[in-house]
Amino acid sequence: MLRKKTAISIHLVFWVLFIGIRFIRIGYAPAIRLQFPGLRFFDVSYLVITALVFYINYFFLLPFFSKKNPVIKYLLPVLISYVLFLCIRYGFEQVISPAVWGYRNYYGTPPLWFYAYDNLYYAFPAVVISTIMWVLIHNIRLMEENAQMKVQQASAEIKFLKAQVNPHFIFNTLNNIYALVFNRSQAALPAIEALAGMMRFTTYEAGAETVFLTEEVQYIDNLIALEQLRHEAPLHLQFKKSIANEQQLIPPFMISPFIENALKHGMVEDAASPVTIVLETTASRLTLEVTNKISTRHKDAVGGVGLENIKRRLNFYYPNRHRLQCATTGQIYNVYLQINF
Incomplete structure (x- = not known):
């Protein structure tokens, strides 16, 4: 069986790669080296919001819709988690942050369509990758459980034949x-x-x-x-x-x-x-x-x-x-x- 420790390790590897790819830069002059420009305020908020929506989708939305037909069980979690990502990010960066700290991530008040379009890229890890990861791990576990059930069934049938x-x-x-x-x-x-x-x-x-x-x-x-x-x-x-x-x-x-x-x-x-x-x-x-x-x-x-x-x-x-x-x-x-x- 795909043990819990293995699943946790997969998640840890993803987050290490995600943070590394997004926030670590490669410098080429005077020599090739890694650069750590540091995390800004909205970088931290983006990571927190991404992780929050990622695991809402992973632990709640996808399992909840998993018994529906193939279109609904994947499409609805993706749409809901994307809307949730937009609402949380917009609410924090464009409403709460200006009111509390006096600055926002986007200058002015961007049109809703532009904000939704611009965040397609930023929402990808929280929405799409969480779905892909859940599907892979869930299906691996299902296949292992089915294989185990078949072994148990074969064993039971042997006992039945003996009886x-x-x-x-x-x-x-x-x-x-x-x-x-x-x-x-x-x-x-x-x-x-x-x-x-x-x-x-x-x-x-x-x-x-x-x-x-x-x-x-x-x-x-x-x-x-x-x-x-x-x-x-x-x-x-x-x-x-x-x-x-x-x-x-x-x-x-x-x-x-x-x-x-x-x-x-x-x-x-x-x-x-x-x-x-x-x-x-x-x-x-x-x-x-x-x-x-x-x-x-x-x-x-x-x-x-x-x-x-x-x-x-x-x-x-x-x-x-x-x-x-x-x-x-x-x-x-x-x-x-x-x-x-």
Whole structure:
């Protein structure tokens, strides 16, 4: 975040430059040197009035109109602060000063139009530069706050995905494991290990911003192994993977929801139309293609919040660097995902 000290430093730099440019002269004879002619009475009053209007515009006018449409929120503060600058300066230099000290900045009584025209230059720092500075600092803070909100949102969505681990799936898996243990099946220990691996991933590894791609692949392998316990016949499923870099990092739960969808909504019993999962990575790209025949018992889709969640996370982590296509052709549901690292 743009800290308060940084914003104060920006203001201090501006005022040092402003005072230096306006009131320090460069002499060229007999040698180049800085000259400090000193501040006159109306130089001091000009600085005070400029600072006063500058921060009235900065702290009050611009924030007050910031929720209006783009024309009003900038035009009105500029106009109001300019009129305020004219009124304060004219009132002090042309009314109060002659009455108290006997001299004025402008000789005589200048026409109002001339006074307004002549002060366009003098009002520029108080009116225009204050607006530019506020817009820059305000927008930087907005961008930082939006980025922080996106990070928090992504973190919340990860927790949401973790909470979405189907309790019925876990309950059924435990029942199946219990039956394996009761029957002293050799498949009991691998099943317990697979379930423990899944729970470990959702509890610990998935809490990180990124995980190794191989860890999520192991999560998918465990998911498939436990899904097999629910079926007496072997699953008709093909999982082909070619991973170029085992140290490749990805955000957790970026690809596994598509496989969960295929297992939940697809026909894993149909040998003629097996569920196919193809995962390939290179040094610069990941592609995932999942194809399954739609089960008549379920509606096929990464439904509702799930698909929208994945889309938002893809847009957050890989803006303009990914392509996701989900399509139904007849009884076949196909997902294609491409991520460019």
